[in-house]
Amino acid sequence: MNHPKHWNKSSQTAVxxxxxxxQPKMKFLIDCVRIFYKSAIxxxxxxxxxxxxxxxxxxxxxxxxxxxxxxLEPITVTAPNKTSEDIQKSPVSIQYFSGDDLDDxxxxxxxxxxxxxxxxxxxxxxxxxxxxxxxVDSFYPSLYSPVGFYVDGVCxxxxxxHNPELFDIESIELxxxxxxxxxxxxxxxxxxxxxxxxxxxxxxxxIRGEFAGYNTWKADLSVRxxxxxxxxxxxxALHKKxxxxxxxxxxxxxxxxxxxxxxxxxxxVKGTPNDRLDLTxxxxxxxxxxxxxxxxxxxGPMKTDAYKINQNEDQYSRQDGGQISLQxxxxxxxxxxxxxxxxVDYGHDVFSDMDFTPxxxxxxxGEASYDDTLYSQEITVSSPExxxxxxxxxxxxxxxxxxxxxxxxxxxxxxxxxxQPKAEISSTGYAxxxxxxxxxQRFRVTAGLRYDHQKIKGNVTGTYxxxxxxxxxxxxxxxxxxxGQWLPRVSIAYDITPSSMxxxxxxxxxxxxxxxxxxxxxxxxxxxxxxxxxxxNYEAGIKTSFLENRFLANLSVFYIDMKDKQVSETDQxxxxxxxxxxxxxxxxxVELEVKARPLQGLDLFAGIGxxxxxxxxFITSEFDPATGTFVPTDYAGNELQFAPKYTYTAGIRYQxxxxxxxxxxxxxxxxxxxxxxxxAEADGYxxxxxxxxxxxxxxxxDAFDVVLWADNIFDESYLTYITPxxxxxxxxxxxxxxxGITLNYSL
Numbered sequence: 001m002n003h004p005k006h007w008n009k010s011s012q013t014a015v016x017x018x019x020x021x022x023q024p025k026m027k028f029l030i031d032c033v034r035i036f037y038k039s040a041i042x043x044x045x046x047x048x049x050x051x052x053x054x055x056x057x058x059x060x061x062x063x064x065x066x067x068x069x070x071x072l073e074p075i076t077v078t079a080p081n082k083t084s085e086d087i088q089k090s091p092v093s094i095q096y097f098s099g100d101d102l103d104d105x106x107x108x109x110x111x112x113x114x115x116x117x118x119x120x121x122x123x124x125x126x127x128x129x130x131x132x133x134x135x136v137d138s139f140y141p142s143l144y145s146p147v148g149f150y151v152d153g154v155c156x157x158x159x160x161x162h163n164p165e166l167f168d169i170e171s172i173e174l175x176x177x178x179x180x181x182x183x184x185x186x187x188x189x190x191x192x193x194x195x196x197x198x199x200x201x202x203x204x205x206x207i208r209g210e211f212a213g214y215n216t217w218k219a220d221l222s223v224r225x226x227x228x229x230x231x232x233x234x235x236x237a238l239h240k241k242x243x244x245x246x247x248x249x250x251x252x253x254x255x256x257x258x259x260x261x262x263x264x265x266x267x268x269v270k271g272t273p274n275d276r277l278d279l280t281x282x283x284x285x286x287x288x289x290x291x292x293x294x295x296x297x298x299x300g301p302m303k304t305d306a307y308k309i310n311q312n313e314d315q316y317s318r319q320d321g322g323q324i325s326l327q328x329x330x331x332x333x334x335x336x337x338x339x340x341x342x343x344v345d346y347g348h349d350v351f352s353d354m355d356f357t358p359x360x361x362x363x364x365x366g367e368a369s370y371d372d373t374l375y376s377q378e379i380t381v382s383s384p385e386x387x388x389x390x391x392x393x394x395x396x397x398x399x400x401x402x403x404x405x406x407x408x409x410x411x412x413x414x415x416x417x418x419x420q421p422k423a424e425i426s427s428t429g430y431a432x433x434x435x436x437x438x439x440x441q442r443f444r445v446t447a448g449l450r451y452d453h454q455k456i457k458g459n460v461t462g463t464y465x466x467x468x469x470x471x472x473x474x475x476x477x478x479x480x481x482x483x484g485q486w487l488p489r490v491s492i493a494y495d496i497t498p499s500s501m502x503x504x505x506x507x508x509x510x511x512x513x514x515x516x517x518x519x520x521x522x523x524x525x526x527x528x529x530x531x532x533x534x535x536x537n538y539e540a541g542i543k544t545s546f547l548e549n550r551f552l553a554n555l556s557v558f559y560i561d562m563k564d565k566q567v568s569e570t571d572q573x574x575x576x577x578x579x580x581x582x583x584x585x586x587x588x589x590v591e592l593e594v595k596a597r598p599l600q601g602l603d604l605f606a607g608i609g610x611x612x613x614x615x616x617x618f619i620t621s622e623f624d625p626a627t628g629t630f631v632p633t634d635y636a637g638n639e640l641q642f643a644p645k646y647t648y649t650a651g652i653r654y655q656x657x658x659x660x661x662x663x664x665x666x667x668x669x670x671x672x673x674x675x676x677x678x679x680a681e682a683d684g685y686x687x688x689x690x691x692x693x694x695x696x697x698x699x700x701x702d703a704f705d706v707v708l709w710a711d712n713i714f715d716e717s718y719l720t721y722i723t724p725x726x727x728x729x730x731x732x733x734x735x736x737x738x739x740g741i742t743l744n745y746s747l
Contacts, residue, residue, distance in 0.1 A: 070600055071549045079173040079193040081435065081446075082182055082338075082393065084385060088543045091446065091491040091503035093176040093556045093591060099169045099197065104653070105665060106691060106709055106742070108218075108241075110163045110192065113172060115667045115687075118591050118609030118647045120174070120190075122163075123721040125732050126260065126290035126317040127350055129163040133176055134558060135587035135613025135643035136189035136535070138511070139568040139676075140723075142579050143370070143403070146511050146533075148179060148187035151194045152282050154325045154342030157374055157401060161321075161346055162192075164286065165264050168222045168237035170195045176591075177537045177558065178509035180487035181448040184397060184431050188509030188535055198280060199224035199235035199270050204747050212740025216243035224268070232271050239264040246736050247293050251310050251358035257293025262286070278329045285322035292317045292352055298719075300728035302357050306717045307733055313353035313365055321346035336382050344374040354409065356730060363412035371404045394434040401427040405517045407462075421462035423517035429454035435489075442495040450487040455480065458515035460528055477528045485510050485532065500544040509535035511566060516578045530579045535562040552595040560587040567676055569620055582676075583617030585640060601657065606650035613640040615676065622677065625727075638678045646670040646684075655695075663691040674722035680729045685718030687711070687734075693742075703746050710739035 075087040075096050087096055095117050097107070107113055114122040114131065121132040130138060131147045138145050138159065145159040156162060166172075172194050179187040205223035210216075224235030245258035264286045271279040292315035296304045304310050326341040347370070354364040380395035402425075409419040435448030460477045491505035511533040541556030565582040589611035596604045615638050621630040651665040668686035673679075693707030712735055721732035 070597060072545070072552055072595055072597055074549075077173050079175055079191060080179075081437070082380065083382065083391070088499075088545060088552075088554075089493070089501060091444075091493040091501075091505055091541075093539065093541060093554075093558075095174045095593070097172040097174075099171065102166055102169055102172070103744075104663065104691075105651075106689070106707075106711070107166060109166055113166075113174065116607075116649050116651075116665070117174060118593070118607040118649060119176065119589060119611050120609075121642055121644055121647065121669060121672065123642055123732070124163055125294040125721065126258070126288070126292055127160070127348075127352075128721070129161075130159050130642070131162060131189075131192075132642045133189035134560060134589060135611045135640050136509075136560060136562070137640065137642050139566060139579065139641070140577060142514075142566060142568075143405075143517075144186050144511070144514065146186060146188040146190075146509070148183050148191040150183075150192070151284070151323065152196055152280075152325045153193075153327055153340035153378075154323055154344060155374065155376060155399075156323075156344060157186075158346065158370070158372055158403075160319070160348055160370065161344075164194075165239055165241060165262055166194075167220050167239040167264060168197045168235075168266065170197045176556075177505070177539055178487075178489070178507040178535065180452070180508060180510050181433060181435065181450045181489040182393075184433075184450065184452045184487070185429070185454065185485075185510055185512045188511045188533065196266060196268065196282065197222070197224065197235065197237070199226075199233035199268055201226045201230055201233060206744060206746035208742065208744045210740060210742045212243075213738045214244045214246050216738070216740065217241075230272065232269070234270070235266075235268040237264075237266045237268075245291070246307050246738075247733070248308050249293055249311060250304065250308050251312050254293075257291055257309055257315075259291050261289040263288075276331050278327075278331075280325075280327040282325045282327075283322065284324075286320065288317070288319040290317045291315060292350065294732045295352075295356060295725075295730050296733070297356055297725070298722070298729040298731050302728075307736060309356075310358050311353040311356055312358040312360065312363065313351070315352050316350070318349045319347065331384070334384065336384055338380045338382070340376075340378045342374070342376040344372070344376075346370075346372045356725065361413060365410045365412060367408045367410070369404075369406045372401065374399060374401045376400075389439040391437045391439075392435065395432070397431040397433070399427070399429050403427070407518070416465070417463075418465035419462070421460060421464070421518060423458065423460045423515065425459075425515050425517065426457045427454060433487075444493040445491075446493075447490045448488065451484065452487055452510065453482075453484045454512055455482045456514060458517075458528070460515065460517060479515075479529065481513065481515075481529050483512055483532055485534075496542075499546070499549070500542065502540075502542050504540040505538075507537050507539075509533075509537055509560070509562075514579070516580075518578055530566060531564050531581050533562065533564050533566045533581070535560050550597050552593075554593045555591070557590045558588065562586060565615070565618070567618070567620075582615065582635075583619070585613065585615045585618070587611060587613035587640070587643070601655040603653045603655075604651075605653075606648075608646070608648040610646055611643055612645060613643040614638065615640065618676070633677075635676055635678075638676055639673055641673050641676055644669040644672040644684065659695045659697075661691075661693055661695060665689045674729075674731075675724055677724075680722045680724050680731075682719040682722040682731065685716050685734070687716050687718070688713050705742070705744040705746075707742040707744075708739070709742065710737065711735060712737045713739075 076084050077087045080090045080092045111122050114120050119134050136146050143158050149156045149162045175191040179191040203225035208220040210218040218241040220239050222237040226233045241262040243260050244256045247258035248255045249257040267283045269281045293309050296309045323344045328339040330337045350368040352366045354366045376399040378397045382393040383391045405423045407421050410417050431452045433450035437446040457480045463474045487508050489507040493503040513532040516528045537560045539558045543554045545552045562585040565585045567582045568577040569580045591609045593607045615635050618635040622633040624631045647669050649667045653663040655661040666688050670684040689711045691709040695705050697703050715737035718734045719731040720734045
């Protein structure tokens with residue numbers, strides 16, 4: 001293929017700088033030294049400034065102060081086993097963010113969460129949201145992710161839905177590794193669960209405003225409290241965010257080429273008819289109206305600088321939808337019954353400039369529509385918490401999903417549509433699962449098994465322009481497919497000491513198969529479906545805490561063996577990407593997470609991950625411009641896309657007893673490829689965020705915050721997305737330097 005091998009940024013590039021030695025290992029080591037040297041300087045400068053501003057003075061505690069102020073707070077999680085447990089006793093790699101953590105780090109959406117985690121990468125804009133955990137990723141044009149995504153117990157099925165605005169949140173739990181035993185299909189690489197704030201028997205709420213560069217502002221309003229004391233409570237949360245964005249279209253001088261307008265609302269009613277029964281009804285609505293001017297050429301004659309596009313279409317991405325969930329929980333003496341009923345309705349309309357140029361001679365546009373509706377029901381019966389050495393859970397799950405897609409790819413200058421596919425895909429599924437765990441005091445064994453069954457009915461119709469003969473072709477395809485899979489998991493944990501645990505686990509991962517909804521000439525010859533992807537994940541780790549829980553260190557290693565890897569491939573007659581199955585792939589790596597509170601009010605935290613993800617067997621056909629034909633190409637040994645080898649995050653926070661605080665976060669990624677051919681490569685990057693503020697308390701228990709903040713304070717230019725586009729590379733820029741102020745008042 002004739003694509004350029006590598007896209008180089010300016011001399012500011014942190015990882016990916018090309019050395020004349022041509023030795024990749026030496027290249028990486030030198031770049032690592034460069035990154036950490038630069039980060040150390042940044043840390044030192046910012047902490048000196050913070051210390052001067054805050055007037056830290058001595059950090060030795062006054063006599064009589066609570067000794068617990070020196071300890072790291074214990075964390076309780078629920079996602080790994082659908083029951084409450086200490087995060088340090090859970091035999092899985094997991095990261096937890098409370099609502100206060102999100103506010104403290106200025107986390108606005110899931111993309112921001114990913115920046116604070118190791119071995120996870122996100123590529124996104126107002127249309128695409130795709131997560132890569134430990135090198136396992138979905139390939140465009142797949143609409144389903146290998147990362148399970150749940151909000152208040154309800155699955156959000158499409159990857160478009162995986163970057164919601166985060167407001168009035170209680171917690172986020174992020175699990176790495178397959179979670180299919182308890183959560184089913186499409187959790188091959190991991191799981192994200194979001195729990196929203198629930199009302200209770202007290203009055204609470206907050207008003208929050210944020211103002212920043214690029215004419216950005218955000219407003220939150222929430223209130224919750226009792227309606228009937230101890231029996232009925234209600235909560236309401238509203239969210240609004242607008243920004244001009246940081247992209248400029250030089251074709252018409254529009255500096256709002258990627259502006260955003262997001263609106264969200266949530267209503268929660270919680271009832272406790274008696275001491276054993278809890279009922280929670282949640283309704284969420286959302287609407288976005290964004291401009292889609294984010295893609296730009298990185299090389300070739302139409303190359304533009306960072307944060308600038310050169311296109312002649314008014315592009316947009318508009319989403320609307322919502323979800324309703326009913327969570328019921330009955331706590332008996334001998335068992336607990338839990339039910340989650342969910343309904344998700346989602347719509348997404350997109351209009352884009354497909355040629356990425358301002359030329360009126362080759363205008364090509366793309367219009368797309370996605371509509372998805374999901375009904376789901378889960379019921380579990382489990383042993384009561386802390387009932388003894390044996391704990392158990394069993395459950396059933398069922399769902400019905402309707403996905404409709406429509407596309408119109410248009411050659412404007414010729415007045416013709418060269419592709420108009422339409423798909424109606426109906427899915428129904430059920431599952432039964434169970435899990436047993438036994439605690440031999442210091443030794444714990446957990447084993448679980450799930451059977452997941454899915455039937456999919458697809459109807460795909462449309463027309464396309466055969467690029468070989470330049471003649472129109474119509475097709476009608478109708479087919480039913482069925483998948484069934486056993487999903488086991490087993491883990492063993494051993495308490496080395498009361499504060500140190502070793503664990504090992506093995507689990508099967510599974511991404512369901514589906515229909516090719518984009519146009520392809522292969523419909524007639526080989527059908528329009530692709531097969532499931534399977535994997536086995538092996539993991540071992542150690543979780544430790546020292547110095548009376550003032551220092552915490554968690555280490556894990558993993559190996560993932562993937563079969564029938566789902567990838568994208570270019571159809572030879574329509575020249576469009578379709579989803580198909582490759583041969584085999586693997587991913588292996590290590591993760592380290594560290595937290596410490598050496599002094600009262602001073603927190604240190606860091607995480608680093610290494611992932612080596614490669615194809616072991618993958619032969620496909622690629623276009624050879626020299627011969628004008630497609631030729632077999634072997635990609636064994638190539639790296640998987642959007643899987644940086646190294647990811648890291650580190651930070652420091654100081655909270656003065658008078659209410660002043662400062663925080664610095666450093667986040668980075670090494671270089672990564674945007675395609676399985678390893679042609680389009682984005683350089684690594686390192687960004688630094690800083691916050692300085694005051695947290696005060698009123699006389700009636702209310703509180704107010706004033707926070708000055710800056711993201712990407714050294715204005716590092718980097719890409720979050722890169723892909724070949726014709727003979728050149730196209731990409732999406734990450735956020736530039738931006739600063740602002742946040743004002744918050746809470747009850």
